[in-house]
Amino acid sequence: xxxxxxxxxxxxxxxxxxxxxxxxxxxxxxxxxxxxxxxxxxxxxxxxxxxxxxxxxxxxxxxxxxxxxxxxxxxxxxxxxxxxxxxxxxxxxx
Amino acid sequence: xxxxxxxxxxxxxxxxxxxxxxxxxxxxxxxxxxxxxxxxxxxxxxxxxxxxxxxxxxxxxxxxxxxxxxxxxxxxxxxxxxxxxxxxxxxxxxxxxxxxxxxxxxxxxxxxxxxxxxxxxxxxxxxxxxxxxxxxxxxxxxxxxxxxxxxxxxxxxxxxxxxxxxxxxxxxxxxxxxxxxxxxxxxxxxxxxxxxxxxxxxxxxxx
Numbered sequence: 001x002x003x004x005x006x007x008x009x010x011x012x013x014x015x016x017x018x019x020x021x022x023x024x025x026x027x028x029x030x031x032x033x034x035x036x037x038x039x040x041x042x043x044x045x046x047x048x049x050x051x052x053x054x055x056x057x058x059x060x061x062x063x064x065x066x067x068x069x070x071x072x073x074x075x076x077x078x079x080x081x082x083x084x085x086x087x088x089x090x091x092x093x094x
Numbered sequence: 095x096x097x098x099x100x101x102x103x104x105x106x107x108x109x110x111x112x113x114x115x116x117x118x119x120x121x122x123x124x125x126x127x128x129x130x131x132x133x134x135x136x137x138x139x140x141x142x143x144x145x146x147x148x149x150x151x152x153x154x155x156x157x158x159x160x161x162x163x164x165x166x167x168x169x170x171x172x173x174x175x176x177x178x179x180x181x182x183x184x185x186x187x188x189x190x191x192x193x194x195x196x197x198x199x200x201x202x203x204x205x206x207x208x209x210x211x212x213x214x215x216x217x218x219x220x221x222x223x224x225x226x227x228x229x230x231x232x233x234x235x236x237x238x239x240x241x242x243x244x245x246x247x248x249x250x251x252x253x254x255x256x257x258x259x260x261x262x263x264x265x266x267x268x269x270x271x272x273x274x275x276x277x278x279x280x281x282x283x284x285x286x287x288x289x290x291x292x293x294x295x296x297x298x299x300x301x
Contacts (some may be wrong), residue, residue: 010173019234026162030155033299045295051175053288060173061284070118077122081129088133092135092140 007083008065025052110274117278121285124248128289131241135296138233145230149238150301152217154208158298161204162290168197169287172256172280181252182270191260194283198253205246209239239299246292248286255279 016076029048037044059065139146163166175190216223216233224232259276262268 007180010177012174012177014180015170015173015177018173019166022169023163024164026159026166029295029299030159033155033295042300045300046292049292049295052291056169056284056288056291060169060287061281070115073118073122077125081125084129085133085136089140089277092137 008062010059010062010065014059020054022052025044025055097235108272113274113278114281117281121281124289126245128241131237131244132292132296135237135241138230138237141229142228142233143275145228146234147301149231149234150297150299152212152215153238153298155298157204157208158294162202162294164197164204165287165290168194168201169284171197172283176273176277179263179270179273179276180270184266184269186258188263189258189275191263194256195253195260198249198256201249202246212239225236229244241293242297245286245289248289252279252286255282258264 029045031049032044033041035041057074063074076094171190171194175187175194178184178187178190212218212235214220217227218224218239219236221233224235227235256279259268259279262275
């Protein structure tokens with residue numbers, strides 16, 4: 001177990017490609033924020049931020065190559081947070 | 095468990111998977127810590143839409159964008175350092191960690207100047223100008239200082255961790271066969287990056 005780890009080496013090229021994606025999304029989010037889409041502005045910014053986080057999580061944090069248990073734990077925590085957010089705003093919105 | 099049974103391995107059983115799982119469990123608590131603050135932000139923003147608009151006008155999009163690029167690039171260099179050590183290139187890994195530290199320092203210097211301007215304008219909670227702000231704007235700056243400050247502390251802690259790990263690589267304790275500590279410090283660093291990915295649009299971009 002100690003030696004036989006399931007190591008997955010993410011190549012430097014792939015890492016750099018992900019970094020370029022992240023920079024492009026940063027540029028997009030800055031540009032998009034110049035326009036006023038009313039309520040959509042926040043949603044748009046959060047969607048782009050979530051896309052960026054997905055890239056960081058999947059490749060930089062190696063989640064794409066981790067085992068099922070760890071991936072589901074991460075998904076579980078995200079679901080917990082979203083659930084709290086929805087429950088809270090169900091109070092404020094209505 | 096240890097199939098390749100050297101006596102050394104039998105005496106000191108190493109479980110990298112458990113170490114990584116432990117790190118992730120810690121990261122979950124971090125997510126919920128910042129998550130709580132994001133929820134506070136969401137509610138205050140919802141209740142004081144105009145004031146938050148005024149507040150974020152005070153922040154420089156340019157400085158925020160530059161800091162975002164610094165942090166994203168530092169995440170890349172940490173990821174590259176892990177790839178390097180997996181391939182047994184320790185020296186390259188150390189150099190990449192050093193680049194990460196330089197970027198982290200640049201981020202903090204930027205932050206220092208940014209905060210300094212706010213201090214000069216008296217916008218820190220308790221200062222002259224701050225006391226004259228509307229409730230909503232005061233909440234905006236309160237959260238701005240709290241969240242970017244807490245994030246800044248995380249950048250400092252991550253930097254110290256990476257420095258210790260660079261020393262470990264230099265001494266040979268962390269190497270191609272045993273690099274879980276670098277991986278875990280990397281996970282922490284990437285989480286700090288992810289938190290900034292959300293802080294940036296919420297404070298600097300959405301007006």
